[in-house]
Structures are given as structure tokens and as C-alpha cells.
Amino acid sequence: MATRTPVDASTKNSTIQITTRHDRSVLMFLLHMLLRPFHNHVGRSGHARPEGSVKLKPSPIGTKRSNVTQRVVCDIHVYDIVAKEPAQSDTKKRIYYFAGGGWQTPPSSQHWGMCSRMAQVVPGATVSLVSYPLAPKNPAKDAFPWLMRFYREVMKTAEEVNEKIILAGDSSGANIVLSLILEALREDDQNTDLEEKSAPHPIAIFATCPSTDLTRNNPDIEKTAKYDPMLTPKFIKSTAKAWCGDMDPSDRRVSPVNADISLLKKYGVHVHGITAGHDILSPDGVLFRKKLQENGVSGQWLHWEKQMHCFVLTYPYGLREAKEAVDWVGDVLKAE
Numbered sequence: 001m002a003t004r005t006p007v008d009a010s011t012k013n014s015t016i017q018i019t020t021r022h023d024r025s026v027l028m029f030l031l032h033m034l035l036r037p038f039h040n041h042v043g044r045s046g047h048a049r050p051e052g053s054v055k056l057k058p059s060p061i062g063t064k065r066s067n068v069t070q071r072v073v074c075d076i077h078v079y080d081i082v083a084k085e086p087a088q089s090d091t092k093k094r095i096y097y098f099a100g101g102g103w104q105t106p107p108s109s110q111h112w113g114m115c116s117r118m119a120q121v122v123p124g125a126t127v128s129l130v131s132y133p134l135a136p137k138n139p140a141k142d143a144f145p146w147l148m149r150f151y152r153e154v155m156k157t158a159e160e161v162n163e164k165i166i167l168a169g170d171s172s173g174a175n176i177v178l179s180l181i182l183e184a185l186r187e188d189d190q191n192t193d194l195e196e197k198s199a200p201h202p203i204a205i206f207a208t209c210p211s212t213d214l215t216r217n218n219p220d221i222e223k224t225a226k227y228d229p230m231l232t233p234k235f236i237k238s239t240a241k242a243w244c245g246d247m248d249p250s251d252r253r254v255s256p257v258n259a260d261i262s263l264l265k266k267y268g269v270h271v272h273g274i275t276a277g278h279d280i281l282s283p284d285g286v287l288f289r290k291k292l293q294e295n296g297v298s299g300q301w302l303h304w305e306k307q308m309h310c311f312v313l314t315y316p317y318g319l320r321e322a323k324e325a326v327d328w329v330g331d332v333l334k335a336e
């Protein structure tokens with residue numbers, strides 16, 4: 001941002017520091033108006049994806065300023081994005097990015113653009129876009145153990161090559177990231193083997209407009225729905241059902257708000273994020289952020305009123321709010 005908005009005075013002495021913004025550009029307002037008549041169709045998956053990890057074709061938006069290489073980890077396709085002109089750093093960082101899409105849609109061109117930008121602005125960073133198994137053919141009861149194996153493998157590799165790991169994601173992807181780290185820390189904390197107790201973990205999490213409670217029981221969802229130009233209560237209930245399958249939607253492995261959040265503090269994992277005022281997932285995201293604060297977890301959060309769900313993904317189209325939010329994300333991740 002050209003002029004950095006200061007951290008809210010009320011959170012300056014808190015472990016979770018919040019920056020709140022209220023402005024909205026004319027272009028963003030017009031985009032909201034344009035999307036609203038189509039909010040029963042925007043972001044819908046269209047058709048069920050096959051079982052397993054889908055092989056992706058990198059978007060031109062993602063390859064214009066970055067090089068992309070593909071690899072496979074635990075039968076999951078991963079796309080490593082490195083800036084063609086990377087910022088210099090003595091520290092190696094890798095950001096594993098899980099794209100949102102209702103657990104049913106592969107990464108969009110906007111996700112490729114966002115990942116490419118992060119690779120450019122975070123010194124020493126490789127951004128690894130993860131093509132995780134998608135619902136409904138890969139519901140959480142099948143996909144989550146698979147993703148946990150993936151998590152263990154990439155963390156083991158990172159430790160071997162002295163690489164700092166950040167897990168990041170938006171919407172449903174942020175849900176997976178939060179659920180994975182919290183379950184992994186729970187397993188590690190309960191393991192009596194000292195070697196296993198010291199299992200490597202990420203230095204930080206970045207959650208953009210996260211989906212944190214799949215019961216969808218928060219009454220503020222309905223109150224916020226009249227402002228949301230993209231998502232509807234019916235839609236987010238259907239996507240949660242597709243991912244949960246036969247699992248209880250309150251299970252900590254699909255609803256990270258119900259996990260033991262104190263473990264993030266215990267193991268020194270920072271949790272950063274973004275919430276948006278005109279996003280029906282925001283009420284649950286704010287509750288999760290408050291739990292982080294109550295448990296002494298450290299992190300930087302941006303809350304932007306009058307913005308829609310995952311507004312940062314409009315970055316490739318040049319909207320001011322998205323550009324400034326992406327710059328803010330870059331500054332937060334640089335500091336890790």
C-alpha cells in the first residue's frame with residue numbers, strides 16, 4: 001500500500017494484531033453490483049472431478065513472470081512457482097498454497113496469478129500450488145488422511161533441506177490448511193516418543209477468508225447474506241456437505257474452530273489472515289480469529305469492510321483493494 005493503514009489501537013498489545021479498513025473503490029462497488037444477479041452461479045463447480053489429484057495446466061497469468069515446474073508428492077500433483085526475477089534472500093521459504101473452490105474446483109487463473117505474485121514479492125520464496133483431491137469423489141474421510149501423509153512428507157523434506165514452510169490457502173483451501181496443522185500438532189502433542197514430538201511444523205499459516213465451521217450454524221451468516229454478492233447460505237451448506245460426506249460437520253478435522261487452538265501457541269506457529277465484511281464466511285472467520293487471540297497465538301489480520309469473499313483474487317484485474325491487500329500479505333510473509 002502506498003500509505004500503510006495502522007494496526008487498530010485496541011489490538012496493538014494483543015498477540016493478534018488487526019488492521020481494519022472501511023474504504024471501497026467505485027470499481028469494486030460496480031463489480032459487486034455486476035456479480036449480485038449471478039451469485040447463484042459464480043464459483044460453482046459445474047461437474048464432479050475424478051478421484052485423486054487432478055493434473056493442472058498452468059495459467060498464462062501464473063507463468064508470465066514466473067517459472068513453473070511440476071512434481072508429485074504422495075500421488076498429489078504440486079506446481080512449484082518461482083519468480084523469473086526473484087528477490088534475493090539468505091533464507092529459503094516455501095509457501096504451500098491450497099486454493100479455494102468449495103472443495104470441488106481446481107485452482108483458477110486468479111489463484112495462479114496470486115501465487116505468482118507471492119513468489120515475486122516474498123524474498124527467497126517458492127510458492128507450491130497443491131492440487132489436492134476434490135469432493136465429492138474424494139470426501140474428507142478419504143482425502144484428509146491422504147493429505148496428512150502429504151503434509152508429513154513435505155515437512156520431512158523441508159527439514160532435510162533447511163527450508164522454512166508456510167501453509168496458505170483461501171476459503172475451502174484455508175479450511176484444509178488450518179485443519180491439517182491443528183490435527184498434526186494434536187498427534188505430535190499426544191505422541192510419547194520424543195523424536196516424534198519434535199516433528200517439524202510450519203513457521204506460519206496464512207488463511208484468506210477461511211471456512212472454519214462447517215456446521216453453518218452461525219446466525220450471523222444469514223444477517224450477512226444480504227450484503228454478499230457471491231455466496232449464499234444454501235451454497236456454502238452444499239459445499240460443506242460435499243466435503244464432509246458422512247463425517248460430522250462439527251468434527252475438528254473439517255471444522256478447525258473446534259480443534260485445540262492452544263497448540264498453535266505451544267508450538268510457535270503464527271496464524272495470519274484476511275476477513276471481509278461482505279462475506280458470509282466472515283462471521284465464522286472472525287470467531288476463529290478471536291479464539292486465536294484468546295489462546296495467545298501470534299498473527300497479523302486484515303479485516304476489510306465492504307469487501308466480498310476472497311476479494312484479493314481480483315488482483316490480476318488490477319482492482320485497488322486487491323493490489324493493496326496482496327501487498328499487505330507480502331509484507332506479512334516477508335517478516336516470517
